[in-house]
Amino acid sequence: MSTEPTLLLALDLTGTFAFALNGALTALRLARLDVVGVLTLGIVTAMGGGILRDLMIGAVPPATFADWRFLAVAAAGATIAFLLGHRLDPLARSITVLDAAGLSLFAVTGASKALQYGLGPVQAVILGAVTAVGGGTLRDVMIQRIPTVMRAELYAIPALAGAAVTVVAVETDVYGLATAVVAAVACFAIRMTGVRLGLDAPRPR
């Protein structure tokens, strides 16, 4: 059992790194920014969702912000994006996979933390998705783009699915490493299927 927290921490840090790298690269591609902008937007992408969740549940200062390891990993991801920029283009596919892994992890841990703080199941599903997609949404708003999550691709829907599986597992008392993995894999599979097939969420007529 004692390896679980270490494993979870390692996964969380990996997700944070992937979000910061991908978030900073997206910001770089879409807006003329300086080093302050690229680092800020990488960190915001990586930590913004968890911060929004923690503000909503009253867990302040937000956990990942208070832990220097998350800040360091997020800053490292954003710095690599700043220094290498387009030279990372050949890694685009791997970065998308890493980003989907981050999405999955954040949806699961976000929903589980919301339940721990006493929120109801529906609220926990929403906050799981907010944890996963909130950072990218903040980044998009800051670079004057209507958030992708609100207009294309399957991004919030897999996060909601992963969070929902998590909430069901907790409410039925079967939550543990195994069910958390199931929830994360559900999110990851939907996300990567959407990427592979170019699926979008339904649009109004």
Place this chain on the structure above:
Amino acid sequence: MSTEPTLLLALDLTGTFAFALNGALTALRLARLDVVGVLTLGIVTAMGGGILRDLMIGAVPPATFADWRFLAVAAAGATIAFLLGHRLDPLARSITVLDAAGLSLFAVTGASKALQYGLGPVQAVILGAVTAVGGGTLRDVMIQRIPTVMRAELYAIPALAGAAVTVVAVETDVYGLATAVVAAVACFAIRMTGVRLGLDAPRPR
């Protein structure tokens, strides 16, 4: 007396529904969004103002977010907007009236809650207005539009007026159902007069 809370709840839910419907319709009209975007923006319009107020006064998790009935009503309003879209155009006038009712209610209940949490009278007036206009402001920022409330129409001013009447009533110990209605009617009357006459707030020269 025991019917007052029920009445207030019914009014609050009606305002939430109106804001979600109107907010989602506005978002639909102005931006290409998918189902995630329309639902998110409807819910943000309906609940964002109250959430901002609750974060500012430390009432977390925010009351309407923690109560599934508000979430359900907001999601219902946004879903109707998503499904029916332009077919609701003939109801535009009624929706504007409902929206003005929501504005009035939120200004009054927002100011009153801020006072309950110990804020000063000026702060309570501001937070009453934030409760009423904050959700629409967040929506506008998320769809890349300079918030209407900051550039046209009379929208914040009636909310400030309704909140101010509320604060005066509380501070002079005459706050109750009757004075709350007076405050809400003041806001509603200014708002609807502005809509009818096409009034705008003063602009700089």
Place this chain on the structure above:
Amino acid sequence: MSTEPTLLLALDLTGTFAFALNGALTALRLARLDVVGVLTLGIVTAMGGGILRDLMIGAVPPATFADWRFLAVAAAGATIAFLLGHRLDPLARSITVLDAAGLSLFAVTGASKALQYGLGPVQAVILGAVTAVGGGTLRDVMIQRIPTVMRAELYAIPALAGAAVTVVAVETDVYGLATAVVAAVACFAIRMTGVRLGLDAPRPR
């Protein structure tokens, strides 16, 4: 010793006034706004950074929002901008200097308050900078502009420097009026050097 808090209050109010005036003038110049928009954006520029910091550390209601003097001074600065507008153009240089003074003060007091609330040194440096640049960032996002702080000039970097000097002073137990002045002067000097020489932060290749 008893004059220090009074002096600090006077400086803080001066910074708040400068930020509100400058913030409202910038908003006026860049977007068609009405009186609600100009006052809102002036107040947001002046108080938004401190509010973000206070939400992050759990100091709610935010200190400057709860103190009517800050609200009054911010509203006064924004009102002057609304009434005089372009007639303040001849004062542009003085306003830039006042704004740099506000930046310096907010960076120092923001970092120091974060430490008081138990945050780590890196977090305190970041929150000092957030206090200094957060309000202008929120204003820029609300008027649909990619925040200047993320793409040009030296604005966040002097704030980070001032906050870092503050944190070092506190951690080495030499923090006091003298070292606070040193930290503020460091920030002010870098900012004004950047303005004078037209320096920008490094951009990605």
